[in-house]
Amino acid sequence: MTAVAASRSQTLGVLGGGQLGRMFVHAAQAHGFRVVVLEPDAASPAGAAADVHLRAPYTDAAALHELQRLCRAVTTEFENVPAAALHELARTCVVAPAASAVEICQHRGLEKAAFAAGGVPCAPHALVQSSADAHSQRMAALQPGILKTSSLGYDGKGQVAVSGLANLPSVWASLGSVPCVLEQRLPLRHEISVIVARGADGQVVNLPVQQNLHREGVLSVTQVPAPDIDAATAVRAVALACRMAEALQYVGVLCTEFFVLADGSLVANEMAPRPHNSGHYSIDACDVSQFDLQLRALVGWPLATPRLHSAAVMLNLLGDLWFDAVPDTDTDTDTDTETDASARAPDWAALLALPGVHLHLYGKAEPRRGRKMGHLTVTAPDAAAARATALRAAALLGQAPF
Numbered sequence: 001m002t003a004v005a006a007s008r009s010q011t012l013g014v015l016g017g018g019q020l021g022r023m024f025v026h027a028a029q030a031h032g033f034r035v036v037v038l039e040p041d042a043a044s045p046a047g048a049a050a051d052v053h054l055r056a057p058y059t060d061a062a063a064l065h066e067l068q069r070l071c072r073a074v075t076t077e078f079e080n081v082p083a084a085a086l087h088e089l090a091r092t093c094v095v096a097p098a099a100s101a102v103e104i105c106q107h108r109g110l111e112k113a114a115f116a117a118g119g120v121p122c123a124p125h126a127l128v129q130s131s132a133d134a135h136s137q138r139m140a141a142l143q144p145g146i147l148k149t150s151s152l153g154y155d156g157k158g159q160v161a162v163s164g165l166a167n168l169p170s171v172w173a174s175l176g177s178v179p180c181v182l183e184q185r186l187p188l189r190h191e192i193s194v195i196v197a198r199g200a201d202g203q204v205v206n207l208p209v210q211q212n213l214h215r216e217g218v219l220s221v222t223q224v225p226a227p228d229i230d231a232a233t234a235v236r237a238v239a240l241a242c243r244m245a246e247a248l249q250y251v252g253v254l255c256t257e258f259f260v261l262a263d264g265s266l267v268a269n270e271m272a273p274r275p276h277n278s279g280h281y282s283i284d285a286c287d288v289s290q291f292d293l294q295l296r297a298l299v300g301w302p303l304a305t306p307r308l309h310s311a312a313v314m315l316n317l318l319g320d321l322w323f324d325a326v327p328d329t330d331t332d333t334d335t336d337t338e339t340d341a342s343a344r345a346p347d348w349a350a351l352l353a354l355p356g357v358h359l360h361l362y363g364k365a366e367p368r369r370g371r372k373m374g375h376l377t378v379t380a381p382d383a384a385a386a387r388a389t390a391l392r393a394a395a396l397l398g399q400a401p402f
Helices: 003-009 019-030 044-048 063-070 083-089 101-106 107-115 137-144 163-172 229-247 290-299 349-350 384-398
Strands: 013-015 036-038 051-056 073-076 126-129 146-151 159-162 180-182 188-198 204-206 210-215 220-222 252-261 264-273 311-318 357-361 372-380
Touching: 003 013, 013 019, 013 063, 013 290, 019 036, 019 044, 019 290, 036 044, 036 063, 051 063, 051 290, 051 311, 063 083, 073 083, 083 101, 101 107, 101 264, 107 180, 107 229, 107 264, 126 137, 137 163, 137 180, 146 163, 159 163, 180 204, 188 229, 188 290, 204 229, 220 384, 229 252, 229 264, 252 290, 311 384, 349 357, 349 384, 372 384
Parallel strands: 013 036, 013 073, 036 051
Antiparallel strands: 126 180, 146 159, 146 180, 188 204, 188 210, 188 252, 210 220, 220 311, 252 264, 311 372, 357 372
């Protein structure tokens, strides 16, 4: 084997420069791999951690050629990477997940169709792609509902509640009259997620079912084991998530979010073709993390079933925690009272004095409200102890209890 070939065999690529890419870089490097990140932002978290940072657009032909030259396999850390880039890379190197799966997860309409084809229940819904759709009487059966943009929606963005058929046209216009999906609002009891990893050989493993709490559309708290989910529901959720991975012939880490309805039934909300915020606890609470699984699936290594060795609670750390001031709501000015000078880091020392606290910051230089700056995972021998410490941490941070 030549020196160049040996180097390529130990080099992996990532499209995207966010915190998910950063944590994958750390996992890959711990296993002896070099990592090349393609990301246009010069200050990206993943780029800062990578062995090589290619600063170029995701569709840049020269940058894609360099990834092909350097890397044996390439993955992605977010679902909105252009599918054309993945198709190009797949001509000469392994790409996981495949462009076909990423394309489905990029579009809510295609995603709903994939759930149906895979035998996975989801909320009643309809496509809203024209003014005629927005005014159609057939949308009445989906009221009250939530109108979601078909593409580029995440963390609660690109979705608006619809109280009745009469205001659907105006809500659709407020979203830019772009293609949308209208979903019927259902009586929810809990939100959960299941993270599975599937290898090219068809082997599938999963992390434990995670119970999630969202605030203003953004994940705030994840608890594992899921405190309010019975064993039968957990088994059903895992089976449905595995069914989707099989239906897509998926390779890599796939997260499926579910709603547990008031009657105990499950409906799928959405999929993420990558590691997921709700799985970050696995770094500290499992013997195999979601990023280890992403690596193993990408390079064709065996997928060991993760073992939860500690109960865990994860708290998301948003940029709001760096500010004391309330945002300026004066409509006479378009400036914000928050400045870099007003930002200050939370009291990490007080938090780290608590037992079982693991702090993960993402290397983002500028805190902003709503921006994911890091996460805190609390581990303990049992769920009650993890929750008690996490509640103390939340109080220190000024976060609402859960």
